[in-house]
Amino acid sequence: MYDYLIVGAGLFGSVFAYEAKRRGKTCLVIDKRNHIGGNVYNEEIAGINVHKYGAHIFHTNNKKIWDYVNSFVEFNRYTNAPIANYNGELYNLPFNMNTFNKLWGIITPEQAKQKIEEQRKAAGITDPKNLEEQAISLVGTDIYEKLIKGYTEKQWGRSAKDLPAFIIKRLPVRFTYDNNYFNDKYQGIPIGGYNVMIEKMLEGVEVRTDVDFFEERESFEKLANKIVYTGMIDQYFDYQHGILDYRSLQFETKVLDIDNYQGNAVVNYTDKETPYTRIIEHKHFEFGTQDKTVITEEYPTEWQQGDEPYYPINDDKNNETYKKYKALADNESNVIFGGRLATYKYYDMHQVIGSALTTVEKELGDLG
Known part of the structure; x- marks a missing residue:
């Protein structure tokens, strides 16, 4: 028996597992993907850390959370300053x-x-x-x-x-010559990629990847005293109140035999004719000097069951459906629901970590 079965090896699950282990608890972490890290996972291609599930730029005003992530890995000085391309005209964002x-x-x-x-x-x-x-x-x-x-x-x-x-409503508008996209005091990318941080969090914790909780749900539920669930909340309750909607993304990643494709990590394509929303050139997140470069075109798509859910559609219809699932979740005494999918809310990374730390302290007490 484990103290906790943690469904999902993303940020929320990894932080919870790390903190529970510090408090002497035993955890089993499972994930249906073949890797840890959830959407912050980096894949090395041509010697470059590629953000496999879209650009992830860490930023926060919370010094406690900034110090926390830096206790696992040192962050570089990357500052997000995206460019907008409108039919060949370039503008700062x-x-x-x-x-x-x-x-x-x-x-x-x-x-x-x-x-x-x-x-x-x-x-x-x-x-x-x-x-x-x-x-x-x-x-x-x-x-x-x-x-x-x-x-x-x-x-x-x-x-x-x-x-x-x-x-x-929170559209950033500045009357200064400042291209820094975020107003937050702390910002950067982990040196060596996010995998370094997640691996440190899960060090000494039993992890099984390529495992689908729902395929062996009954046996998994018997393995632990409590479950920390970070998947889709409607799926947990077998869609009994209907399916929650998301937007999904598709990525086309290319290795180019040049050292610099667009001169910036993020270029948004704001015209309606270009089918993708942005191109990410990954090496610029870590100031890479490799001979080749890797770019990813990002295509938003309608979400269908089986696709990766990225952005919750928090309109009135979906919010009302989520409230029904939240009421069910509140009655589950041995299940903790956390992260963007289980709470049907878009989170930045620092918000996920903050939420996980709050959950840990509520569940297991403050370790100081």
Whole structure:
């Protein structure tokens, strides 16, 4: 018997396993994939750490969490400064003075504010009802049409008029010449990749990969006093209240016989004609100098059962369905539900780790 069966070897499960082991508990971690790390897993290709499930850039304002991840692996100084490509025109993201200068030829913050205000007033939106109206009310029509509309509609597979306003309420807009996408104090990529961090967390913990919890559910449930479940919450309850919706992603990764393809780790394609949303050039996350480079084109897709679920669609219908599953989960005394799939919520990495640490302390007490 184990104290805990942990279903999923991603960030939440790995942090919980590490902390439980520190407190003298026995854990078995299982994952249906053939590797640990969940979506932060890196695959080495041509000597480059490739983010197999999309770009993962660690950022946080929480010094406790920053110190925590750095206790496993040293992080480099990578700063996320993506570029937007709109039909061959290149703009800096987030929207800042470099963006406004390229777009309008203006050079002062006051000129930029006036331009945005003119376009806001011309649009006549006072109470934004959807994403399109919210975006225009924040940054005006020019930025919306060139840098938001096409990218967002590809990302979500829906018209911006049919998407809720809250998706874009925290749109970063700066009136400084600052290309740093995140406002967080701490930011970087683990030196050697995320695998180093996850391997350290799971050191000394029994792990089985290529194992599907649901194929041997009855026997697995008998192996431990408690289960930590990080998979899809609707699947755990056999979809009795219906299926929760997600957006999925497909990745096309290519090895190129050149040392530098796009000069930046992340380039977003914001026109509607380009079928992918962005190209990742992985070597730039770790300032690589290899002779070759590896790029990944990212294609958002409609999610079907069996696909990898990436982004929960937190519209009214799905949120109401999730509430029903949450009520069932709250009645499970021997199961802990954690992570983005089990809570049907999009998390950044630092939020997953923070949630896991809070769960551990609630379950097992603070180790200091």
